[in-house]
Amino acid sequence: MTSPVLSSLPQSSPCALELHDVTRVHGKDARRVTALSHANLTLRPGEFVAIMGPSGSGKSTLLNLAGGLDVPTQGHVLVEGRDLATLSVAERAAIRRKSIGYVFQDFNLLPSLSAAENVSFPLELDGWNPRKAREAAMQSLNEVGVADMADRRPEDMSGGQAQRVAIARALVGPHRLLLADEPTGALDSNAGMTILEVLRTRADRGAAVLLVTHEPRFAAWADRTVFLKDGRIIDETGSSNMDDLLNLEERGA
Template sequence: MILELRAVTRRHGTGASSVTALDAVDLRVAPGELVAVMGPSGSGKSTLLHLAGGLDSPDAGEVAVDGQVLGTLRPRQLAALRRRSIGYVFQQLNLIPSLTAVENVMLPRELDGRPTGRARREALALLDELGLAELADRFPDDMSGGQMQRVAIARAVVGERRLILADEPTGALDSHSGEDVLRLLRGRCDDAGVAAVLVTHDARHAGWADRVVFLRDGRVVDETAPLPAAESLLTAGAE
């Protein structure tokens, strides 16, 4: 397994104001698997992603990525694992304003020790795959929200990532660009054996996944195979 959450509980706040964001959640994601997570606002979806990526720690239970229990790692080891093995696409895009699109995408590879020329070629290939080749030398302040979102997605998937965590990655995109992003995530799972977790509110997007996990009040309440993407689109159109 690439990702395992074992009886993971996370509470926010203390005393009477304490809120249980996740309650004894189990989740396993295998190599090549794309899992969609759905649920109402406040159900714990983003908390799950933060714990899966080592950006937060559980109050109980444990999280393992590629066989390594995150709670046993020293801060430097955890930082290295996050940088090399995990790609993030969160709602706060966190592009570096002083870097161009291609430089933002190159950055993780350069931090991994890749030569600049190779890192640039990899970054340009991804930008081209997402229809952003003409924006390679443009700075974030000169891009639309949707363009910045796709650059952030390219940065998340570049290199030999083992796990991709995506929180509403198509939220700022039109339907065509959103399909391109989902096709890219699906391709990374199918072709490179990447494990991916996609938080989404859209059943059509969940149709790209192998499984859909439903959260409510911090608990997994259901798990099912999704509608095929095409069938999901037809169903949505009939509503």
């Protein structure tokens, strides 16, 4: 059964995410490293965009900035029209709970909580009734195929199971922007395709999806693919053309 939350996502801005001339520099002087340089990106509701590039190209930095986990050294990151750099830490955290679902590479599950509790916890922090939060958590766990893990803690799960629980947590609730950092890394091929189907469905229902992946076959699910190299956006292609994806990857993009 489809939840009303999932079937109709209200939009408060024509753009879910905007990066305007965004640069992120870490360190100073001899240790200065430019992780992202003059990046511009727009993501609209209902759009699925993949980010590809070699290790160290700035993919995770871009996602951290988009999710308000970091702030740019230069430029502006807007989520539904709100400039994240102008908000307090608490205000950015509130936006993440209400509007942004984030799948981390290292899962970030709370070890003392069960799978269902990990998924429902952000909803309860945002004021949801515990019973309703549990129901939403179970629906999300079922969507990614791990409802049978509901009462297990992370230590009792395989890496693939834990990754799917982390994905369920990102999907739960009325998130209008989904950020996924290599969400299929610990999954076999069939499970990975299932997750891409879920993300594609969310985009088709109105969510904006930003996926970091190194797999052209997963990027092909997106509406377009943005390529990063050395912290810069170097190319962009419609993902309906698999030959473009494969050729650009062979060129080291």
